[in-house]
Amino acid sequence: MSDPRIIVMECLRYHPERDTEPYHQRFEVPFTPEMSVLEGLQYIKDHLDGSLTFRWSCRMAVCGNCGCMVNGEPVLSCQTFLRDYHPECVRVEPLDHFPIQRDLAVDPADFLDKLQQVAPYLIPAQDRIPEDGPYRQTPEQMQDYLDTSACINCLLCYAACPQYGLKADFLGPAVLALAHRYNADSRDAGRARRMEVMNGDAGVWGCTLVGRCSEVCPKGVDPAGAINRNKPAAALDTLRRLLQSGRTCTP
Ligand code: SF4
Ligand code: FES
Missing domain, CATH: 3.10.20.30 (Beta-grasp domain)
Structure with missing residues (x-):
């Protein structure tokens, strides 16, 4: 030394x-x-x-x-x-x-509250018991969420995000990336529940594509990419809900 x-x-x-x-x-x-x-x-x-x-x-x-x-x-x-x-x-x-x-x-309480809102865990279509055996998925299916699963909840992306600094109710990069992580998992059936939150006022539309979150992430998660991959899904979700409720957009 x-x-x-x-x-x-x-x-x-x-x-x-x-x-x-x-x-x-x-x-x-x-x-x-x-x-x-x-x-x-x-x-x-x-x-x-x-x-x-x-x-x-x-x-x-x-x-x-x-x-x-x-x-x-x-x-x-x-x-x-x-x-x-x-x-x-x-x-x-x-x-x-x-x-x-x-x-x-x-104090990370705001992040933890927001994380709970997107149900950051697998929600299977049916209850499973150990006797059902392993929940199999292919390597290709695992690739769909592998990058976002590397998040360690370090909050660096929140400190870097100007939108989170301006708009306190914005769910923020890691919460939205983790919502994507579970939505993209072939073993999960909780997408509809998460989309309600992701498509709300504090969800994906709050991201203005600055991209600093992805630059500072120490685990290569790319939250900005995950958020923007969900914008088409969020738009489709809105359309589906409108059609289901029989409502149309007024000019
Ligand atoms: S910076 Fe990366 S690892 Fe840290 S909380 Fe954000 S997405 Fe997760
Ligand atoms: S001490 Fe654990 S990430 Fe730095």
């Missing part, structure tokens, strides 16, 4: 029970080339200020807990490296568009 160099990490601090406003605090952190931003935060917590609050778990881009803004970009702090910022300062802030719980930890 080479000798550590020093990098300045500027962290947003906010303890709602103590602070009237968020503010930035600078720390000088010794680092080696293999150290991630998350490891820099852990150094601060262990050696400089034990009250610094942030989330993490796996340290390998799997759990989705360590998302934060680094120099204004939404990233996973465990796969972002201090060496890429040195000798400049690295500024670490909580994810945009979410309320701060404490320091770098945000």
